[in-house]
Amino acid sequence: MSHKPTKVESVYIPIEWAEDGTSAPDAAELITDTNGTIRVRQFAGDSSQDVRIPWRVPNDLVVADGIKFIVHGVITSATGPSSEEIEFKVSGYCSGDNDTLTGTFGDEVASNKTSFTAAEDDVINTPESGKVTITDLAQGDLAMLYFYRDHDGNDDYAQKIGVSGITIKYTKEL
Numbered sequence: 001m002s003h004k005p006t007k008v009e010s011v012y013i014p015i016e017w018a019e020d021g022t023s024a025p026d027a028a029e030l031i032t033d034t035n036g037t038i039r040v041r042q043f044a045g046d047s048s049q050d051v052r053i054p055w056r057v058p059n060d061l062v063v064a065d066g067i068k069f070i071v072h073g074v075i076t077s078a079t080g081p082s083s084e085e086i087e088f089k090v091s092g093y094c095s096g097d098n099d100t101l102t103g104t105f106g107d108e109v110a111s112n113k114t115s116f117t118a119a120e121d122d123v124i125n126t127p128e129s130g131k132v133t134i135t136d137l138a139q140g141d142l143a144m145l146y147f148y149r150d151h152d153g154n155d156d157y158a159q160k161i162g163v164s165g166i167t168i169k170y171t172k173e174l
Contacts, residue, residue: 039164057142067168068130075159083115101144
């Protein structure tokens with residue numbers, strides 16, 4: 001039995017590409033600090049907020065390996081976290097040709113930045129998540145990702161977080 005060679009690939013999806021969910025974060029805005037500028041959507045620290053991110057599954061993705069994610073952003077509040085935690089979660093489903101746009105989200109997976117301290121305008125990246133379950137994941141299909149900041153989970157930072165986007169990591173067949 002032969003195994004095809006693989007490698008890990010990643011794709012960055014700007015948060016501006018996300019569509020509002022049930023309880024949407026703030027509209028996209030430009031954050032500027034001297035020479036640096038970045039567009040973010042601010043996710044509240046006192047309630048859970050969500051978006052839907054449509055993503056076309058690559059034709060060379062190894063389905064059995066699924067995907068993982070990393071959240072990128074910036075501290076937008078003058079009161080930065082001090083040994084606090086933020087938590088984001090992703091789940092998803094796929095729809096193929098002639099399938100309905102709706103579907104059932106798989107199990108949620110978290111990416112938490114724990115016990116960290118940062119100041120306003122500091123760039124942040126969460127650790128890579130575990131494998132995300134995407135219902136009916138298939139190469140070339142449209143994945144609908146459910147992305148949110150989970151205020152009701154382990155998140156104890158009470159301020160908004162400016163999210164600039166997410167990186168999706170997947171295994172690619174060579």
